[in-house]
Amino acid sequence: MIGLALHNAALRSRDGWRVEPLSLTLEAGRPVLLVGPNGAGKSSLLRLLLGREPRAAGRVTVGGFDVAKLTPLQRAAHLSWLPQHSDAVEPMRAVEWVAAARFRFGEPASIAERQARALLTASGLDHLAERQTDELSGGEIQRLRIASLHAQEAAWWCLDEPTNHLDPSARGAVTGQLAAACEPGRGLIVATHDLALLHAFPHARIIGLREGHVAFDQPCSSPSLGPDLSELYQTRVREQAVDGQRWYYFAGDL
Numbered sequence: 001m002i003g004l005a006l007h008n009a010a011l012r013s014r015d016g017w018r019v020e021p022l023s024l025t026l027e028a029g030r031p032v033l034l035v036g037p038n039g040a041g042k043s044s045l046l047r048l049l050l051g052r053e054p055r056a057a058g059r060v061t062v063g064g065f066d067v068a069k070l071t072p073l074q075r076a077a078h079l080s081w082l083p084q085h086s087d088a089v090e091p092m093r094a095v096e097w098v099a100a101a102r103f104r105f106g107e108p109a110s111i112a113e114r115q116a117r118a119l120l121t122a123s124g125l126d127h128l129a130e131r132q133t134d135e136l137s138g139g140e141i142q143r144l145r146i147a148s149l150h151a152q153e154a155a156w157w158c159l160d161e162p163t164n165h166l167d168p169s170a171r172g173a174v175t176g177q178l179a180a181a182c183e184p185g186r187g188l189i190v191a192t193h194d195l196a197l198l199h200a201f202p203h204a205r206i207i208g209l210r211e212g213h214v215a216f217d218q219p220c221s222s223p224s225l226g227p228d229l230s231e232l233y234q235t236r237v238r239e240q241a242v243d244g245q246r247w248y249y250f251a252g253d254l
Contacts, residue, residue: 002028002063002078002155004049004187009058011048011212018044020213021057028155028187031201033220035192036209037233042191043084045209046158049189050079062156076104080154082145084161084191091134094144095120101148112151119150123177139170146177156187163194175200195229195237195248202245208232220246 004026011018019041026032034042047053049060051067060067062078070078089097099109099116120126125143128136136144142162149157162178163171171194179200182188190197198206198220208215208228216228226239229248236251 002185002187004028004060004062004156004189006048006060007058009048009060010056011044011053012056017056017212019048022214023058024207024214024217026187026189026205029182029184031182031188031190031204033190033192033197033201033204033206034209035195035206035229035232036215039211040209041212042209043160044212046081046160046189046191050081050158051075052081073104076152076154078154079156079158080149080152082149082157082159082162084164089133089136089141091132093129094125094131094133094136095129097133098144098147098151101151102153104152116147116151119147123147123150137170139166139173142166142170142174143177146174146181150181155185156189157181159188159190161192161194162190163192163197171196195250198225199242199245199247 006022006024008021008023010021034045036042048055051060055068067075067079095113095116098119099112102112102115105112117126117129120129123143125147128140128144133141163174166174175197178188178190182201198204202220204220205217206220206225207217210232215232218225218228226237226248229237233250237248238251240247
């Protein structure tokens, strides 16, 4: 399994630490959910892990290699990213868009498209293959983005608020797609405000962030998770057992 680790790594802005110096080892095969209020540092921590910004201190390694020293193709083999705010989607057939995520393999377009079709079928999205991307709903686009992560075949997936701005049906479909992606040997890191995601990943590691530092780091099964979430968000987080699973939600949501 390919490990991902921070070694006293940090990000700064002119106003101070965006991510304070942090040492952390993440294990492939166990999902990691980053939670915390706006400005807590969730997106910044993802960008630090991905090597998308110059570090202020320390280093980040994936599979023992310094992320900052990898070539773009090497980095694409190890790390994939689904940002919270993506660029406007260029109109093209959905199958072409997913096939483009296989750029790192340098394979003929016909092979990439054949792989993309197989992935769309496996994801239950084969009906979208010939549709133009600018004709799709937000939920359909998000599901295609996750199919593109499959197509890239990177060891680690890093997703920033993947269920944000989706209606309940689309959010459920995306959540199910992510839960199904938790295969042995794959790393999955999700930054989220959506506490409903927690029930989909009962074996996840939950890392709570506040102002660029780790407030807590515990398994989803921890009995103290509810109170710790309430403290983190400074609002009451309720916990309820449904069909043997623990659900968390903000008190004001009901």
